Amino acid sequence: MSIHIITTTWKGKMQFESTNPSGETLLINAGEENQGEGAGLRPKALMLSALAGCSGLDVASLIEKMKLEVDDFKIETTASLTQEHPKVYDQVTLEFHFYGSNLNEERLNRAVDLSVEKYCGVMEMFRQFAKVAVKTSFHKI
Structure with missing residues (x-):
C-alpha cells in the first residue's frame, strides 16, 4: 500500500x-x-484538474506505447454542482480533443477507454458520487 x-x-x-x-x-x-x-x-476545481490530469497521463502514456501520431491533445472538463449544501459535483463530462494530420481514431478511442475503465483511479473515485460522461473529438490539422 x-x-x-x-x-x-x-x-x-x-x-x-x-x-x-x-x-x-x-x-x-x-x-x-x-x-x-x-x-x-479553488478546491473543487482542483478535483476536476486531478480527474483530467489522471486520465490525461494515462492517455499520454498509451499514445507513446501504441506509437500513435498525435500533435496535441487537451481535455475539457465540465461539471455541475448540486444546489444544496454540501455542494458536490453530480455530473461531470470530460471531452478529449485530439489534434493531428494522421490520427488513428480507433486506437485513440481505445486509449481513452482504457484510462476511463481500467487505469484512472481518480475516475473511479468520481464515479462514487457523480455521473461521468466521456466524449472524444478529432481535429485534423
Whole structure:
C-alpha cells in the first residue's frame, strides 16, 4: 500500500499553500464571492484538474506505447454542482480533443477507454458520487 502525505498550511485570510509528494506546492484560495482574494486555485476545481490530469497521463502514456501520431491533445472538463449544501459535483463530462494530420481514431478511442475503465483511479473515485460522461473529438490539422 502506498501512502501520500500532503501538508496544507494556512497563509492568512482565505489562502492555503499545499504541498505535493513531489515537493511542488500550489496555492488554494476562495473566490471573492466567498471572502477570498481570488489568488490561487479553488478546491473543487482542483478535483476536476486531478480527474483530467489522471486520465490525461494515462492517455499520454498509451499514445507513446501504441506509437500513435498525435500533435496535441487537451481535455475539457465540465461539471455541475448540486444546489444544496454540501455542494458536490453530480455530473461531470470530460471531452478529449485530439489534434493531428494522421490520427488513428480507433486506437485513440481505445486509449481513452482504457484510462476511463481500467487505469484512472481518480475516475473511479468520481464515479462514487457523480455521473461521468466521456466524449472524444478529432481535429485534423
